[in-house]
Amino acid sequence: MEPQNWLPLLLQLGLMWPPRAQPEPQLTIFVVPHSHMDVGWLHTVQENMQAYVTSVYNSVVEELTLEKKRRFIAVEQEYFRLWWDGVASDRQKGQVHQLVAEGRLEFVLGGQVMHDEAVTHIDDQILQLTEGHGFLYETFGVRPQISWQVDPFGASSTTPTLFALAGFNAHVISRIDYNLKEAMQDNRQLQFVWRGSRSLSAQREIFTHVLDQFGYCSAGPPNAPLSLSEGFNWDGEAIFPGTSLEDMYLQMQTPVTEDSITNFTILLVNNVFTRATWFRTPHVLWPWGCDRQFFNASLQFANMDILMDYINSHTLEFNLSMEYATLGDYFRAVHSDQVAWQVRDHRDFLPYSSDMHHAWTGFYASRSGLKALARRASSLLYAGESMFTRYVLLAPHPYLDLAWGLQQLQQLRWAVSEVQHHDAITGTHVPNVGDMFVEHLSTGMQGVHKLMASIIQDRSPAHSGPEPGGHFAVVYNPLAWTVTTIITLTVEFPKVSITDESGLPVPAQAQRSKEMPSAYDLHVLTTIPGLSYRHYSIRPSRSSQEETGEPEPFVAITTQFGGRLRRYGGQVGGSLVPVENGCYIVFMDLDTNLMHSVWERQSNRKVYMTQQFMEYHANSDVWQGPVSDNYVFTPSGTAEPAWEAVRMEIVEGPLVTEIQQYFYREVNDSEPTFTIYSRLARGSQGSDGVLLCHHIEQEYRVGPLELNREAILRTSTKLNTGRVLYSDNNGYQMQRRPYRNYKNNTIARNYYPMVQSAFIQDRRSRLVLLSNQAHGVSSQRNGQVEVMLHRRLMNNNPGNIAVDLTLNDTSVVHPVFWLLLGSRALISGLRQRSGLALQHRPIVMLRKMNEITPRGSGSRQQEAVTLPPSVHLQILSIPGWKYSSNHTEHLQTLQKGHEAKADLRRVLLRLQHLYEVDQDPVLSRPVTVNLQSVLRGLGSVVSVEERSLTGTWDVSEMRRWTWSSQDPHGHRGNSSRPSPPPGGPEVTIYPKEIRTFFIHFQE
């Protein structure tokens, strides 16, 4: 747009010079330069590096070095590290060190990415933050203290707790429900003290700032057309290969000149005065930048310098001053104002609607396959970390290069961190960027599989030589509790003898494999102590059982029930077939082939419960009304049954009985579109077997879907729930979700993310759903809970088609759920541990016997690691960090420019209390753990240091800012007593606490 066009536009918009009746305190505008750099969205990381990221850091460092007053905040560490390691010259590195030391370049958030908050698991959030923080501390000795979560689609209340634990002083969010943001602006409540955890309450509160309606982009004229809605960016648009030449210069901004400066000034001053009315202090946070900005920082700063000098030379006239600032500068100013802030409790900001037509609840289930892979990778990493740690501590280890081992883990840490980005695990990226995430995860997983195989090979007991056709299985339990479970080994033959490490036969059951029709799944009942291995030999039986007397696995018996058409009424429940274990009897209805009811033995209650697959239909024509897409869910109506016929088989055996229901979209379809495999396990009744007995495992197959369908599994019960649903924040805590009526979009706005668990209940019983990946969840009717499992969408929105941002996902997904039903007291105690048991199943490594060449170091003494039932081993790893635990010492090393070596003897241990203060009479109690005795199996503990969440602070030196609040004493949970840092090996962990330690073991 030409300069002379500004004024008519402004007049047209009715913009006037702000009226100022009485003298107000002078405003300070904190102009915070930043560039929002998605770690994969429309382009891959590599494409972004080439098109603009490299230029952002090159030119920003140059421009900051030229002029003292300039500032910049750096956010996504994955990009910064790629630039630092692969691009930056020594001279640039020196300049960055200087800028960071002077506080002119500030790292905020400090994670590898700006993680999504709705569908990510807390462990992965901590990982990605730890990865970035470790690098920043190692390289610069700095620790980020302000968050910048400005683009994730809704805000979870796990985040404030984590950032408080990481030592942050302020938390910035932006995308919250539009109604709420409007109300908060009007009432000047965009800033508050957030107590994100019900149990930790004031102890882990954090000052929180919600960006106003302009979000993180520098504002253009209010109500301006989209092309003008981002103002004050003079470097135009980053050019990617394939950008059409006509588009290239459209976004070029008018330079600030004598002719145009008045107009820029009017725009800016108007904007600032509008915003100032929404805040309680005379400091205005003015984010300057947007997506992919500052790749030509020289143009940016050259223009803004002129504008800023001009405004500052008229400070009295405008009653405001402007300065370049970091977020730290802004929050220090706000903090010094001594305002008593409002307190917000543990409720989150989910779901997020950007306006009355756009409920951002579709992404909870977009790219379901990637969501599953991300969590499988995370679980594999979790197991790999503790396996490697055990291995390293058990010196000597002559056959494995430890640096290589660490490298395999680091590669997967990086990939799992990357996929937490708010356009990655959310499924809101284009297909070729999705391929990149998958490739990074798969490569990382292969590396860790290799590492595991090497560790196993080094540790395996010598056994009786190669035996053709036989198998050798090593099973590792990554949890720090004894686990009783059923593992599945796929072998070529059903007649086998299976023995454990002592040569004793073990209970097993064989059935035809679902994946490979010519093979057999061998279900084996196993009990494995915490962080320990079991070894099994599987040999083909040479002769029948009668001759040898050796027990063989029972071959499961299959009963077929034929097909049933979907019914529109009539007789049901007349003929039931029971499937049972020690805890449940599941009744299947032979009139319908659907579930009829579940009898729970302990509470002696039968709950009517049925399940079916349904679909929401979506509009495909943007000219005909709102559409569903990667982000938003906008169904055309209520869900409809997605099948016409269902066939059932029951495969019964002594260990597991499996109900197989195949749902056909059309009566004559040859392949089912939906399948449920429901499994009931029978194991020991001892305390270790409780979790095994008390769940019904369900594995679903869903897809390929028809176009513009969003598939759900709806479970309908006769529980009187009042349409209240509970769903989790990031697997950390539960939120109560009462059903709400809205003017628009009521179905979609009653959808919530489910990362690990959800439940419904009445006075007597609770039904919990646990999952091993993220989904969307809702309760649309009394007694119902529905999970969105898969989406396939395509519409004619020209903008989305132009960038290939569609969701034509033709895959078949196979999520796994555990259903827990029982009295509220019982199920409340089991939920968290069951969720972890589902997430972190034993790792099974199966090899042909002749592939194994034991290296003869033999079966070393291994001692189990067992934590109390309410404490979870959140991580046990060797980070390989190069910094000293002593901050002063570390800074001295950095000053000398010495490159320290990776410390392989420093073990990172994180423990989490799983229960809320009032959740369970026994499990909610504080727990005292003697680390020396608990970790005895790993070696002899020499010292224990307590650290901040991401390891960078010694907690005894960490001082967070305190904020005065309007509720200084209220609602402090029972656990608000700060836990003293450990003087010795004994630590007490209060409900919901997460405590992080460095443990040093004797060499």
Ligand SMILES: [Zn+2]
């Ligand atoms: Zn973004």
